[in-house]
Structures are given as structure tokens and as C-alpha cells.
Amino acid sequence: MPPRDANPPDRALTRRDLLAGAAGVAGAAAIASLPALGAAQQASVPAAPPPVVPADPTKVVGTPTAAVGTRSPFVRPTRVPTGDIQGFSLTPHGDLTGTITPADLHFERHHAGVPLIDPARHTLTVHGKVARPMVFSMDDLRRFPQVTRTYFLECSGNGRAAFRDPKPDLTPQRVAGLLSNTEWTGVPLHALLEEVGMTGDATWMLAEGGDACMLTRSIPVAKAMDDALLVWAQNGEPLRPENGFPLRLLLPGWEGNSNVKWLRRLELGTAPWMTRWETSKYTDPLLGQKARQFSFDMDAKSMITSPCVPQAITKGWRPVSGLAWTGRGRITRVEVSVDGGSSWHDAALHEPVLSKAVTRFSWMWHWQGKSALLLSRATDETGYVQPTRTELTTARGPGTDYHFNQIVGWQVDPSGQLTYHGGR
């Protein structure tokens, strides 16, 4: 079974709970005693497990069909949530395989909580430097041509904590859990902008969210007219509330916060608005008292997700598998090292390798019981190669707080125990 995260939420189900019927009943009682909690908080309490695990499942009739499925009580991956309204929750990459992030495990990052929005009353206003200002209902938007595309989404702060404090017990969830990968469906933004008729001098677009902080970002019109989408669905189903239900902006390959959730307004203009989200936050100090602003592109990055902390491995063959992604198109190469970067091996890239989506890679390793340092290194179609920690900090200086993408990995000791290694 997949490894459990080293830092499970307090109320996660343990194996002991499962094997003791009484604990299951106690779990049900705990759910009943929490009527005042919101739906999102209740979700962190696992459903009560069936009280008896049969010795031979073929001798016991199973459970009936159901309107909505539930996970096996033996594997209930969960996000690590901060549990507050200005916080985040982290995708448990060490518990997952493949490339798609289940919608209820997609990372969260919001600054004023998740708003409750009635889609029948939600509208999108498009105005400013346009010939025909318009207000669109959700039904109006569904009349436009629709596309379905798989793209990753990554918070520009993904990896910050691991960079600042690379503790040995960090998991893939703690190191890079502000990354997720989703099949999105919606309307190409250029179709909407053609409908309202942008004026010739429109070069920037303001996107405003409908949450309590009304997060706003200035977006170059060139991106809006390129591959930007207005999406209402993720992985086939309507957007989840924490991902912008009923409507979010999707800017493939660009930092998460610019993909404005609960989207309610687009204003076309001739210069960026210099909102607090692009001045006091999300601007990166560099060397020489300079700064990067509007650093939207997410750089090529990779992470080995199996094996990983908190696993211990045994001798023999096993796949070294992980994820690679770049905001600048397709991943063209991932290399794996087991000797801390002295030598590298080309990993297999699993098809389909999609632009601005995560790519699963794997490489077969025969571990013979000696110390090893597992690293992965991604290259994208622009020729960009994922940097070392030294290369990254030399280029950007010590003041930057975002866009960490240095090579990291897992130290294996002779007993097979893994610990996090933050790169060199």
C-alpha cells in the first residue's frame, strides 16, 4: 500500500482503529458531535470504517452499490491543511501515482477562506477598454466553444518551507504539495474577448476574484489571447469550491495566484494596476537591489515521489518514479541520479507528455544496500535545465521567497531508511 505521510492530520485513521470494531463506533460518534463545523472541516474526519475485516473476503457478502463512492478505509490520502482562512493545504504526492490529482486532494491556497457562491446568481463582468462591455451568466459562458485541457497548477511559494528549513522528515507533500495536475474544461478566453471587442490600446487585463479579499492580478493581454481559459470543471466534474467554483481563470504554466478563483470581473486597460498582490506580495527581490515583478512563468522542476519519506526500502529492483513539469511547454528529459549527481540516467517519460502538464517519469533501480542519494533533474523544450540549489541562489541571491525549483531528493542510508535532501 502507498506510504502514509509522516505528518498525518490528528484524526487520521490508523491501522489499529480498523482492526478494533469499537473504534469505528467511536469515530461515528465523533462525527455526530460536530454539527457546528462547516462541511469542509467535517470532511477531515474519516467516515467510520466497517467494524469487521473478514479473514477471507470471499466468504462474506460485500457492501451494496452506492450513489457516491468512498475510499477504502485502509488508504485515505489527505491533504495537510493549515485549517485557517488564510492558509493552504498540500497535495499528498507520496500517496498518489499517475498524473491526475483527485479533485478533493488538489492543493488549496486562499487568503480569505472559500466563499459559498450560488452559480445561478454568479456573473462575470467584462469592461474597460472594450467596444461592448458585457455581463455573462454561467449559462451564457456555456454557449461559447469549449475545450478540455490538462494543465498543472503550482503556487509560486511551492517549496519555500523546504528550501528555508530542509528537515530530514519532509515528505513529497511537504516539499512540493502546492502542485497539482488537473483536466480542466471551459471556454478559451480569446473567444470571450473577441465577443466584447477589445480596443487597440488594451495591453493588460485585471482579473478580480469573488472571495472576501477580492484578490486581483494584472495579466498581459498577450497571455489572455494565447492559451488562457475560463474554466468551470476539473477532472470532469464542476470545479470544487476551494478551486474557484463556479468559475476560475486558468493561465497554463503561470504561477497559481494569477489563476484567479471565483472570477467575477475582467477589466481591460493599458497598464498593470499594481495591486497589493503584485507589489507587497508575489514580487521577488533579486541581487543588486533589483526585483522581479510579474514573474508569472513556473520554471522546470521535478520530484521523485517513490520511493520517498517516510518509506524504508529493501534490496533489489524497484522503480524510481516521480513527476516533472514546466510552465514553458513540454518536458523533454528527466534524469535520475542515485549517487548525488555524479552520474545521471535517462528516465522513461510516460505518454502522453502534454504541454504545461505534469509528466510521470520512472527509472528502474537495483539497490544493493549501500548509501545513496536519489536526485531528479528535468529539462524542458526550451532547453532549460532544472538548476542546483547553488546555481539558483547564486543567480537570485538570498532575498527571494518564491519560484524555488532546485534539484532535491532523498538520502538512503544502508538500512534503507529515506530522509529528505534539499540539494546542493
Place this chain on the structure above:
Amino acid sequence: MPPRDANPPDRALTRRDLLAGAAGVAGAAAIASLPALGAAQQASVPAAPPPVVPADPTKVVGTPTAAVGTRSPFVRPTRVPTGDIQGFSLTPHGDLTGTITPADLHFERHHAGVPLIDPARHTLTVHGKVARPMVFSMDDLRRFPQVTRTYFLECSGNGRAAFRDPKPDLTPQRVAGLLSNTEWTGVPLHALLEEVGMTGDATWMLAEGGDACMLTRSIPVAKAMDDALLVWAQNGEPLRPENGFPLRLLLPGWEGNSNVKWLRRLELGTAPWMTRWETSKYTDPLLGQKARQFSFDMDAKSMITSPCVPQAITKGWRPVSGLAWTGRGRITRVEVSVDGGSSWHDAALHEPVLSKAVTRFSWMWHWQGKSALLLSRATDETGYVQPTRTELTTARGPGTDYHFNQIVGWQVDPSGQLTYHGGR
């Protein structure tokens, strides 16, 4: 918002519930009073909605981050379950977009309920015509090379009820809800068979499930050595219990029941075993007192999922969008007709078009308020064209009960109301 199914489960949340805070509290109490139900049944009771929908969501702080997300109370797509241990539940295609089926909405079909299996105790035995009979634990299987692939899964009985009784209020869920599409991860079966060393005379393989009916099917070795997988994950997460947790056989493009769930045994042999699942069931009577046995391949098929029953449409532009799939490779063409098949229009196929996975198609339609009959017709890479109802019944006769794939669609009356049309 997506259309609701015409036949929602009894306890589905209504809009009235949402707007009345008191109903939400009553819902929470109902969950607390059901400790004796299994987890799967509890899942059909929606979580209590937040009691108050704010008039302006930007004026109210939202809900905090959470370990696992929950759907918006405004859109909670559900399967239609038979609710028994020999039944099925249906994917709500009319409520979904894109191509991926959320794991908890993947269709179910089982014959003795969903077993509760401890993955730490589950094993796969491989024996019979092999040089080295072996028993594999789940951990053993994870040492083999792994692949991630997106494939549809379709019950061979998908569409039976709609074929027999084409009622006007049938939804996409009722017509073709025994189809789902998933990103699977596991080990190629050929790697396992090479490990045990099949003898030269092995031509068939028996696959046995670990549920209470121990469903068994005989599979040609040629398929096992081609693209068959042993999978433990769907859409990134561990398999759901109703989809075979912890291990299922995955035979891309082949009828659902042959993709044996809760897989515990593979036996290699020289002839099919003629189990009851391939003699009394899943064999198709044809004309002239003949029958098709081992009719594994699923034929090319398509279905328009938007617009659909129970929607009513209004005049103007809208996408006609749906799904197409074939067990014989890639979909190469989907045509849409709005005049009942007198004329056809090529629909756009959304990339990536993957082999033996569903393909999303769309075509922009300008409805002017007249009666229309919307149909879709798929063609696959073998040149096979989805047949009419007449062509299908002429070829197979009236006795067959499986593998219906005739052209079907939606009748639109001048008021815009849609009804199901079972084809001609």
C-alpha cells in the same frame, strides 16, 4: 450549472434545502442517526450544507482549508445506484464534462457486493502452465516497472435498458452510465508473466476475483501479453473499493466483466475454462441459432452529453458536445446530425485522442427554434462506423442482450425541450 438528472436518488439535496438553514441542521442529524450503515451507504447522504448563502460572498469570510475537499452544495452529481449487492450504479454523464470520470462516480457492477480487503494481506497467485508458480504481495508487484495509461471501461450491458425500453425521459446516465474513463496505474501483465515463465503451450489465462462470487473469466494469453495491466491506482489515487481495491485486471477496450476486480489468482492453461460467467452470462445469441462467445471487444460508440435530457434549450449558438470511444484503438471521426441523420457535420475531436480512451467531441450549433433530432456517429481507426439501430438488429437478430452501440440521440421540440431518441 449542469443539468440535474431526471431521476435523482431520494435523498439528493434540493435548492430549497439549501436556502433553508434549518434543513441543513436536519441533514446533519440524519447522518448521526445512521451508525449501522456501511460506509458506502452513508456516502449517498449528502453532507449538511452551510446554513446561510450570503447575498454578497465578498462580504463574508469563507470556510478554512481542509484535509479533504467536498463538492459545492449546489452541484453534487451522483450515480444512480440499484442499492443492492448484485447491482450496478451509473456514471452521471449529463452532469460531467471533459473526459476523466471522478473516481467516486465511476460506474459499479458487481455480483456479490464490494468486499473489504486488507491490502497488507492480499496476494496474487500465478500458477498452472508456468515454470515458476509464485505468490505476489502488493509490495512485490510494486517492484515491477509501472505504467500510467488512460482507458475507458464499459460494461457489455451498457445501453441494454435503453435499447429495450427507450423512454423519452432517459438521461445520458440511464442510456450509457455503465461507461467510465480513468487514468490507471499498474504493472504490464507481460512483465509478470515473463517472471513466472509461461510454458510454450499456454494459450489461455484464468483470472479470479476475490469477492464473494469469485468471478472468473478466461482470457486469451495474446491479450495478456499485449496491453493488459494489473492496476492498483485510478486517477492518481489507490483503486476505489468498488473498482477492485487493492488490485484489478485491466484489459484495455474489452468488456468490463473481463477486467476482473479484487484479483487474487491467475492460472495459465491450454483452453478456456467455460466458467458460468462466459456460458450462462456474457455470451450473445445471434441469428441462425448461433452465438458469439468471448465477444470481448467493445465496438465504436458515441453519445451527445450536452445538451441532453432533462434540459430545455433556448435559441442561439451552443456547443453540441459528447463522448466517443472504441475498444479497437483511436476514434478518428465523430459526426453530428441535427436532422436525424439526413445530413452530418464533422465534430472537433479534443486532443489528446488516446487509444481505447474516451474522446470528447464538439460541434457548434445555431438553434433557430425548430424541431430537431440530434445524433452522433463515431468512426474508429479500423474504419468501423457506429451502426444504426436497424443495421445492428439486422446483423445480430432479436436475441442478443449485450454490446449495443447503435446511433442514439435527443429529440428537440420547438419549445426547446429535449427527449431521448433511441435511434432508427
